[in-house]
């Protein structure tokens with residue numbers, strides 16, 4: 242990079258989807274010769290990619306903007322919070338520009354205005370796979386934006402709009418480039434992965450001469466043929482999800498399904514505007530396990546939703562005992578400004594009650610997880626190495642996504658490398674993590 246290259250400091254907040262937006266903007270800026278720095282002080286300008294999902298995330302975003310203004314002064318704001326620009330401009334009238342999510346062109350245009358690009362013909366070109374903020378051996382692959390569902394606790398559809406899927410060949414090209422650049426694990430993300438292609442009317446397309454359709458089943462098959470681990474996140478429980486499980490049994494994609502069920506009481510699910518047939522879901526879970534006995538089901542839940550009675554909550558705990566989920570996250574309901582749930586006329590749950598339910602939920606699931614994890618002792622698993630340690634490394638099994646699930650602490654008699662996929666025998670287990678030795 243030329244010594245005189247203008248420098249940009251970048252703050253990326255929020256979910257993996259926002260991280261992909263950041264990666265795209267950075268890729269473009271790097272291609273134009275901008276350099277990146279992690280210090281606001283001395284940078285030519287700062288870009289803050291905000292998250293507006295929860296009020297706590299909004300507060301974190303506002304703090305990041307405030308810090309950038311204090312330390313640098315030239316600040317460009319983008320991301321989810323930018324979809325409601327007045328919430329930023331009222332507090333920080335001096336920011337240079339505010340744009341919503343995926344507004345790559347506008348962000349780059351704002352950078353050009355604040356700091357024109359240096360014209361250096363010898364400038365480094367971006368590697369074909371782009372610049373990734375995630376470690377080299379795994380990468381997030383965003384397949385669509387927006388969402389057609391209207392879950393009452395969620396403002397994502399109003400922030401990010403209706404479902405807009407990327408055409409299958411475009412996703413495949415990106416995935417192929419990532420794998421060619423050394424990525425060993427592709428994490429498929431979107432707001433609603435199972436709805437992929439609905440907006441494209443599942444139109445016929447092709448990839449390398451093979452006739453395919455713009456739908457998740459064909460995309461999963463295509464991605465599975467690239468030779469990397471393929472992990473599906475944010476799968477809404479539509480009936481056609483059942484067809485993905487045989488691909489897991491065949492080893493084409495990882496035996497891992499991340500389906501946010503959110504609750505189990507039909508009353509709460511109805512108020513949340515989520516599918517409410519949890520009895521049927523238990524039957525489906527049993528069927529999935531029959532087809533692919535090694536499948537891990539990950540889910541997230543919300544406790545303390547308005548109107549959630551003690552009976553609703555106990556119904557959730559009883560359902561959890563039946564469902565025997567493998568990986569579980571739980572959030573306390575937050576009345577996000579603009580969410581339809583605030584206008585349902587349902588009584589808010591006092592914070593202390595919601596916190597107590599959260600704790601009970603976690604303890605309940607810990608017992609389920611511990612039993613499931615202990616049952617793995619003595620078994621042999623595949624693990625991807627994330628980190629090297631003096632005695633071996635820290636990795637993840639096929640049942641563990643980065644950042645959100647557990648790890649496997651590996652001991653090895655030979656040197657490991659980040660991104661290696663090894664076979665390990667499990668020696669010990671707690672509710673979240675495993676210990677094993679590489680064979």
Ligand code: SF4
Nearest residue numbers: 388390392395397432
């Ligand atoms: S599926 Fe529901 S929770 Fe997920 S983004 Fe769409 S509206 Fe929000």
